[in-house]
Amino acid sequence: MNAVKKFPEALLCTAPQNSRLCEALQKLQQNARAQLDTLALPTRKNEDWRYSAAALSHLDTLSNNSTGQGAAEAASDGVSGYRLVLRNGLWQKDAGELPENHLVEVISFEQLNESDAALVSQSTLYQRSDLPFAQLNTAHFSEGLFIRIKKNQRLDQPLVIQYDSEDQGASYPKLFVLAESGAQATLIEEFTGASGETPACTVLTNSVTELRLQPQSQLTLIRLDLAGESVAHTGLTLAQLQRDSRLETHCAGFGGKLRRHDLKVALAEPGAECKLNGVCVTLGQQHYDNHTEIEHIASHCNSEENYRCIAADSSRIVFNGRIHIHRDAQKSNGAMNNRNLLLSNDAEIDTKPELEIYADDVKCAHGTTIGQLNEEELFYLLTRGIPKDQAATMLTLGFVVELVYQIPDENVRTLVEQKLEAFIHAAHV
Amino acid sequence: MLKIRNLHAAIDGTPILKGIDLEVKPGEVHAIMGPNGSGKSTLSQVLAGNEDYEITDGEIILGDKNLLEMPTEQRAREGVFLAFQYPVEIPGVSNLQFLKTALNSIRSYHGQEELDAATFMRLAKEKIKQVNLDPAFLKRGVNEGFSGGEKKRNEIMQMLMLEPRLAILDETDSGLDIDALKVVADGVNALRHPERSVIMVTHYQRLLDYIVPDYVHVLAKGKIIKSGGKELALELEEKGYGWLGIEDSANA
Ligand SMILES: Nc1ncnc2c1ncn2[C@@H]1O[C@H](COP(=O)(O)OP(=O)(O)OP(=O)(O)O)[C@@H](O)[C@H]1O
Ligand SMILES: [Mg+2]
Numbered sequence: 204m205n206a207v208k209k210f211p212e213a214l215l216c217t218a219p220q221n222s223r224l225c226e227a228l229q230k231l232q233q234n235a236r237a238q239l240d241t242l243a244l245p246t247r248k249n250e251d252w253r254y255s256a257a258a259l260s261h262l263d264t265l266s267n268n269s270t271g272q273g274a275a276e277a278a279s280d281g282v283s284g285y286r287l288v289l290r291n292g293l294w295q296k297d298a299g300e301l302p303e304n305h306l307v308e309v310i311s312f313e314q315l316n317e318s319d320a321a322l323v324s325q326s327t328l329y330q331r332s333d334l335p336f337a338q339l340n341t342a343h344f345s346e347g348l349f350i351r352i353k354k355n356q357r358l359d360q361p362l363v364i365q366y367d368s369e370d371q372g373a374s375y376p377k378l379f380v381l382a383e384s385g386a387q388a389t390l391i392e393e394f395t396g397a398s399g400e401t402p403a404c405t406v407l408t409n410s411v412t413e414l415r416l417q418p419q420s421q422l423t424l425i426r427l428d429l430a431g432e433s434v435a436h437t438g439l440t441l442a443q444l445q446r447d448s449r450l451e452t453h454c455a456g457f458g459g460k461l462r463r464h465d466l467k468v469a470l471a472e473p474g475a476e477c478k479l480n481g482v483c484v485t486l487g488q489q490h491y492d493n494h495t496e497i498e499h500i501a502s503h504c505n506s507e508e509n510y511r512c513i514a515a516d517s518s519r520i521v522f523n524g525r526i527h528i529h530r531d532a533q534k535s536n537g538a539m540n541n542r543n544l545l546l547s548n549d550a551e552i553d554t555k556p557e558l559e560i561y562a563d564d565v566k567c568a569h570g571t572t573i574g575q576l577n578e579e580e581l582f583y584l585l586t587r588g589i590p591k592d593q594a595a596t597m598l599t600l601g602f603v604v605e606l607v608y609q610i611p612d613e614n615v616r617t618l619v620e621q622k623l624e625a626f627i628h629a630a631h632v
Numbered sequence: 633m634l635k636i637r638n639l640h641a642a643i644d645g646t647p648i649l650k651g652i653d654l655e656v657k658p659g660e661v662h663a664i665m666g667p668n669g670s671g672k673s674t675l676s677q678v679l680a681g682n683e684d685y686e687i688t689d690g691e692i693i694l695g696d697k698n699l700l701e702m703p704t705e706q707r708a709r710e711g712v713f714l715a716f717q718y719p720v721e722i723p724g725v726s727n728l729q730f731l732k733t734a735l736n737s738i739r740s741y742h743g744q745e746e747l748d749a750a751t752f753m754r755l756a757k758e759k760i761k762q763v764n765l766d767p768a769f770l771k772r773g774v775n776e777g778f779s780g781g782e783k784k785r786n787e788i789m790q791m792l793m794l795e796p797r798l799a800i801l802d803e804t805d806s807g808l809d810i811d812a813l814k815v816v817a818d819g820v821n822a823l824r825h826p827e828r829s830v831i832m833v834t835h836y837q838r839l840l841d842y843i844v845p846d847y848v849h850v851l852a853k854g855k856i857i858k859s860g861g862k863e864l865a866l867e868l869e870e871k872g873y874g875w876l877g878i879e880d881s882a883n884a
Contacts, residue, residue: 579720580720585708591705
């Protein structure tokens, strides 16, 4: 039997702790660090990592001598709004532009007041032992940002959070977003960097974003995974929804050698509602793993999930969608749909709905399909004179475009459509 | 225009068309009638180039070209248009994008310039009004959520846009109310031209009141067993297919 594989050396902690963090956070970090030395990398036997454990070998090529070079710049891809720039996980205060209207506050974890610090450090995140990469983030993060959207305020433009990474090393961005009661906002998380193709992974972005939605608040999160091939990305989005709040997520994932997104939503109080949309495409040898989890903890909550994935060439996509309806979550409504398209015989998509229902008065529907391009649709387009390759492109795009149209930001829609078109041209349809 | 000789076609090893001979001259309208399952849609699909069907014998000549050697998209560019009996829904591909791509690929095949966006829009709006559909349908997915009648009208709208030399209408009249039937008929009549031909597959003679055919053929068990003028349709309506020595299931 093989020896247990640990996190590669480049991911072990060498930097001293940030002594300006509050005591509770420092303590959590010490715990995480203490465990890191012995923490095993997930293997295939770990159900949660069954299909992605092998791709973790891409972490072996990381090095920890980051150069710290290069200035942060706002990405110029047409996505507009207020902008917060993080480079290697650190807030670049002079790049970006925050609203002057005080609808939003961005605070470094170093400066949290007592009650905010308590919110952050008492998160369920630290009680979970099933999230090794979140633990890695806890061990490493040096600053952390707290974003407050103020009570009963509506942010007039989206807040873009741009995560940029340089060409070497690992970064551990950490965000805590608090939508106060009745607040409304759209956040756009944009992961960029390393556009060139390199044979090996040289960068790891290991991000954690927590969303806390207080009663009646409404948050839309658009998450764009756009970084280049050499960036490995393991990210966690953890949301907790209080009474009558609503979360909408739109994830657009473009593959890299190792991409993993865990999206975990807790509907913690009655009347909470979430809608999770995702589009994910891979080509070449890329790997993208989507793990979503919706916890219906309280009664009268609704969840709706829609993911569409396209794998081309010899790439691989994983979709694992778990819905857990707790015993007291009566009158829950859940609907999950995952449709997948394989563009080649060598591509692979592993989809697994996991429903655990412990309440009896609930509605929960789910459906998954995996298919190739529909021959009947293709024939119809051909009978109108459309060339075969163009017809295939139209159908492939059409498969995901329905979800892209639901993204409530025109600039993002345009960007995602462009990326999808580029994907289809680069993939061998 | 179109010459079909001794056409035999099979699907999954089952012979369906068993020796069809048919000649359609420029400007002519031919109606094809016949009981359910006799092979009418099969013939239409074979003409359009559906590769699910295997051609086991015979030939199809369009103008002076061998149709059977052309892939589907080239047949369309050569002017073959099939209005489907059951048009497929394609969510995610907008009608507009679909029509524009189709029209421009046909135009460029004939050495014509692609239409610019404004000219195309004008044309599309004009044609969609002609078939009495709301222009808002242009932005929807191809046939997505359309009712049966709307799908049929959309087929006619596409035909008007693409102006085919040979239009094959596979039961475009089925399931239409009188108003929609008139819309379809007006569309076809608007396209009639000494250089264009039409093949209409139908079960009902009422369509032929609006689009008067030059010939009527009866297809049964994969063969044309009778041909005649437009009176034949009336006769069939009255007497059914029994008098032709075949089982009458047309009204099923
Ligand atoms: N895959 C298949 N394998 C075997 N037989 C098939 C297959 N597909 C169709 N058929 C048969 O081919 C025959 C001709 O079908 P076709 O659709 O051409 O009839 P049709 O004349 O258009 O009928 P309708 O009036 O109902 O539209 C039918 O008997 C049908 O059952
Ligand atoms: Mg038929």
